[in-house]
Amino acid sequence: MPMKIDAKLGLDVFKLDKEPHIVIDTEVCNTVCTDDACLYVCPADLYERDDQGRMTVNWEGCLECGTCLICCDPRALSWKYPGGPYGVQYRMS
Amino acid sequence: MERVECIVVGGGLAGLSAAYGLAEAGVEVMVLERGDYSGAKNVTGGRLYLKPIRDIYPELWDEAPFERPVARELVTMMAEGAHTTVEIASDRFTAGAPQSYTVLRARLDQWLAEKVMEKGAMVVPNMKVDELLREDGRVIGIRAGEDEIGADVVVVAEGVLRLLSSAAGLATQPKARHHALGYKEVIELPPGVIEDRWHLNPGEGAAQLFMGECTKGMMGGAFLYTNRESISLGIVVGMEDMRRRRDGTESWQLLDEFKELPQIRPLVAGGTVAEYSAHAIPEGGISQVPRLAGDGYLVAGDAAGFCLNALVTVRGMDFAVAAGHLAAEAIKRAKAAGDFSAAGLASYEGSLRSSFVLRDLETARTIPSFMENPRLFTHYPRAVARLLESVYTVDERPQDGLVKKAWKSVRRDFLNVATVKDAWSARRI
Amino acid sequence: MDIVVCVKTNPDLEMVRVKDRVAQTEGVPYKIGDLEKNALEAAVALREAGAAAKVTALCLAEGNRKAAEDIKTALAMGADEAVVVDDPALADPDEAAVAAALAAAVKKIGACDLLLFGEGSSDNYTGQVGARVAELLGLPQIGYARKVEAADGAVRCERSMDDMIETVEAPLPAAVTVVSEINEPRIPGLMQIMKAKSKPLQVWSLADLGLEAPAPVREIVSNLAKEQDRKHIVFEGTAAEQADAFVDALTREGVLGR
Ligand SMILES: Cc1cc2nc3c(=O)[nH]c(=O)nc-3n(C[C@H](O)[C@H](O)[C@H](O)COP(=O)(O)OP(=O)(O)OC[C@H]3O[C@@H](n4cnc5c(N)ncnc54)[C@H](O)[C@@H]3O)c2cc1C
Numbered sequence: 154m155p156m157k158i159d160a161k162l163g164l165d166v167f168k169l170d171k172e173p174h175i176v177i178d179t180e181v182c183n184t185v186c187t188d189d190a191c192l193y194v195c196p197a198d199l200y201e202r203d204d205q206g207r208m209t210v211n212w213e214g215c216l217e218c219g220t221c222l223i224c225c226d227p228r229a230l231s232w233k234y235p236g237g238p239y240g241v242q243y244r245m246s
Numbered sequence: 247m248e249r250v251e252c253i254v255v256g257g258g259l260a261g262l263s264a265a266y267g268l269a270e271a272g273v274e275v276m277v278l279e280r281g282d283y284s285g286a287k288n289v290t291g292g293r294l295y296l297k298p299i300r301d302i303y304p305e306l307w308d309e310a311p312f313e314r315p316v317a318r319e320l321v322t323m324m325a326e327g328a329h330t331t332v333e334i335a336s337d338r339f340t341a342g343a344p345q346s347y348t349v350l351r352a353r354l355d356q357w358l359a360e361k362v363m364e365k366g367a368m369v370v371p372n373m374k375v376d377e378l379l380r381e382d383g384r385v386i387g388i389r390a391g392e393d394e395i396g397a398d399v400v401v402v403a404e405g406v407l408r409l410l411s412s413a414a415g416l417a418t419q420p421k422a423r424h425h426a427l428g429y430k431e432v433i434e435l436p437p438g439v440i441e442d443r444w445h446l447n448p449g450e451g452a453a454q455l456f457m458g459e460c461t462k463g464m465m466g467g468a469f470l471y472t473n474r475e476s477i478s479l480g481i482v483v484g485m486e487d488m489r490r491r492r493d494g495t496e497s498w499q500l501l502d503e504f505k506e507l508p509q510i511r512p513l514v515a516g517g518t519v520a521e522y523s524a525h526a527i528p529e530g531g532i533s534q535v536p537r538l539a540g541d542g543y544l545v546a547g548d549a550a551g552f553c554l555n556a557l558v559t560v561r562g563m564d565f566a567v568a569a570g571h572l573a574a575e576a577i578k579r580a581k582a583a584g585d586f587s588a589a590g591l592a593s594y595e596g597s598l599r600s601s602f603v604l605r606d607l608e609t610a611r612t613i614p615s616f617m618e619n620p621r622l623f624t625h626y627p628r629a630v631a632r633l634l635e636s637v638y639t640v641d642e643r644p645q646d647g648l649v650k651k652a653w654k655s656v657r658r659d660f661l662n663v664a665t666v667k668d669a670w671s672a673r674r675i
Numbered sequence: 676m677d678i679v680v681c682v683k684t685n686p687d688l689e690m691v692r693v694k695d696r697v698a699q700t701e702g703v704p705y706k707i708g709d710l711e712k713n714a715l716e717a718a719v720a721l722r723e724a725g726a727a728a729k730v731t732a733l734c735l736a737e738g739n740r741k742a743a744e745d746i747k748t749a750l751a752m753g754a755d756e757a758v759v760v761d762d763p764a765l766a767d768p769d770e771a772a773v774a775a776a777l778a779a780a781v782k783k784i785g786a787c788d789l790l791l792f793g794e795g796s797s798d799n800y801t802g803q804v805g806a807r808v809a810e811l812l813g814l815p816q817i818g819y820a821r822k823v824e825a826a827d828g829a830v831r832c833e834r835s836m837d838d839m840i841e842t843v844e845a846p847l848p849a850a851v852t853v854v855s856e857i858n859e860p861r862i863p864g865l866m867q868i869m870k871a872k873s874k875p876l877q878v879w880s881l882a883d884l885g886l887e888a889p890a891p892v893r894e895i896v897s898n899l900a901k902e903q904d905r906k907h908i909v910f911e912g913t914a915a916e917q918a919d920a921f922v923d924a925l926t927r928e929g930v931l932g933r
């Protein structure tokens with residue numbers, strides 16, 4: 154059985170910021186987007202729709218690869234690196 | 247405004263290499279790195295081609311914390327249920343000093359940052375730069391949080407996403423069609439097991455690349471590098487292909503499915519996954535290289551698009567080190583002339599053009615469009631695997647002669663209009 | 676009034692990986708302990724409020740070969756000067772040796788009206804060092820401080836007790852150990868970090884302090900938790916069946932229903 158993606162992320166160190174570093178303009182998702190790319194491209198499987206059908210991202214587990222940012226054509230994401238001492242910290246890679 | 251002579255944005259290999267050369271020459275330089283340490287945010291596949299850069303800072307490399315020198319090169323072509331592994335052996339890979347080493351970035355970058363500090367540069371971790379400050383088109387410094395610091399010249403080595411340089415209008419925003427997603431697991435295995443599994447002498451390493459089924463026909467492949475006490479196993483997949491695919495495949499699943507293949511399972515058996523990481527890779531080639539120098543700034547490394555994915559080998563780290571070095575050289579000249587304008591820094595581009603960095607990218611000019619050909623990642627790996635599968639199949643049926651077997655397969659898989667066209671376009675790369 | 680803050684650096688615990696039950700500290704960066712940051716913040720706040728003239732950060736390297744670099748964070752946070760005591764004989768000291776070295780260093784620094792500590796270090800948290808140093812220097816000591824004020828030759832602290840807050844006053848010079856509620860330590864900006872570079876920083880050895888290498892009085896035999904076998908029982912079936920089987924198993928093990 155493959156390791157669950159959550160378990161993989163559990164191996165990494167994440168230093169949590171108080172503010173999210175990714176904010177989705179869900180209006181854009183619901184009106185302009187044709188492919189929901191973020192759902193498929195994120196290597197950490199962090200995007201999902203909530204009960205009301207709004208796109209959400211579990212930014213706390215973000216690997217900061219930028220793939221969602223690059224693949225979101227309608228530019229619904231305001232995406233920045235976490236500041237200061239925050240975000241993922243790799244110990245090997 | 248507080249000032250230093252040079253600010254380097256990003257303490258990855260490109261930024262650190264620039265800072266090393268500058269500090270060595272007595273230029274006042276400050277590296278700003280957003281991670282807990284250099285390497286804390288960085289991901290690579292794992293192999294540094296040392297040969298092209300050995301003569302840059304020759305005193306450095308003997309003590310570098312490399313993982314293993316690559317002694318075995320393997321390429322595996324995969325079809326569903328069949329695969330062929332080819333070993334590319336050449337005395338030239340191993341004769342004398344090894345041409346490449348496997349590396350882990352947290353260790354390598356941290357070590358290089360220490361060397362840079364020993365030369366007298368300041369390396370500030372946990373310091374994210376928020377903005378490149380511009381005045382009349384000239385880059386005059388940076389802003390980090392509330393603090394603005396001025397500099398004669400800023401080396402932009404922020405890596406692939408170009409967040410700062412695109413916000414400052416120095417580069418375009420990255421596009422999916424010019425980028426791949428790379429992600430990997432570091433899997434711990436005892437050194438003896440690694441050496442047994444890949445038939446290595448103690449201390450030596452292997453690089454194994456996989457094409458075909460592993461990316462379900464999308465541009466990319468899988469890679470495996472042996473480190474000292476672990477392996478790096480990962481997937482590279484083109485973002486555009488990934489995004490266009492509408493069958494519900496999610497990127498992260500590719501590695502899990504790959505690891506479950508009967509031919510891969512024994513390679514990772516008994517291993518313990520220790521880290522999971524991901525990063526974008528610039529694959530647009532030379533057409534996506536932005537302006538390399540302007541008034542008060544230079545761009546180096548992934549931020550400049552200095553990365554080459556030639557089918558199975560990704561090269562970016564040696565480019566990053568070389569470009570950092572050339573940036574330092576150009577800044578030293580600019581300082582001597584007291585001219586940090588675009589004209590004063592123009593020697594940077596010239597020296598990149600005569601170095602392997604832009605030459606190799608130029609030679610590979612057509613690779614990115616060549617690689618958009620999906621047959622490369624489906625048809626050919628499959629065809630090779632099938633060809634050899636048929637040659638080696640012995641069963642109860644009357645056997646075709648070897649030549650006939652091979653010919654059947656070649657005629658089916660290699661001789662048709664599409665493949666001839668591919669061969670024609672491949673002549674240009 | 677001059678303040679000395681004793682600051683320990685320890686491996687960044689969040690970054691330590693455990694492999695085969697052993698903590699892997701190779702390559703793990705050190706940082707100033709959390710409560711020490713609170714103590715620094717308290718000291719700098721007192722100086723900024725005009726209650727103190729000078730803040731000195733005092734750090735025992737304890738095997739951190741980059742202590743002199745890492746202590747610059749204290750300077751960036753606002754300390755005026757820093758002293759690092761670094762000696763191979765103190766690579767892995769016990770609390771008695773730590774206290775002896777710190778006490779000697781405080782004496783050598785000279786002017787010290789208020790001596791601040793974190794209540795315990797982020798890694799070992801023995802909570803001994805502040806009290807030991809105070810004893811060696813013959814100072815009154817206030818522990819668990821969640822508020823520190825200094826005026827008219829005295830320090831007044833609020834102490835966090837389990838079910839009450841106690842207010843205590845002591846004449847200066849005095850030693851105070853602080854808890855995390857006391858403040859939110861600042862994260863220094865780039866400008867502060869750059870300025871820290873030119874602040875005075877001295878590195879002393881044990882000989883500089885007139886001390887001999889301490890004889891260890893402590894031996895760590897093991898600090899691992901006792902290993903316990905797991906039962907590895909997997910329950911199958913519907914949720915209700917699984918729950919029943921689970922409760923049965925717990926009862927059999929004597930965990931439930933006694
Ligand atoms: C999966 C994968 C496999 C690869 N395989 C190979 C390989 O086998 N061989 C090879 O040679 N290359 C390989 N590459 C490419 C190689 O890793 C990169 O080309 C190389 O790391 C580029 O170095 P760089 O210094 O330009 O960028 P980076 O290593 O990305 O460094 C950029 C630095 O800037 C910092 N930074 C960014 N923004 C800010 C900011 N605003 N403020 C402060 N700091 C900032 C980052 O934290 C980072 O340290 C691979 C890449 C990936 C992702």
Ligand code: SF4
Nearest residue numbers: 182186190191225229
């Ligand atoms: S790809 Fe962008 S626009 Fe589309 S759903 Fe995702 S975040 Fe929204």
Ligand code: SF4
Nearest residue numbers: 195215216218219221
């Ligand atoms: S940056 Fe990468 S890991 Fe983070 S949410 Fe986007 S795709 Fe996922």
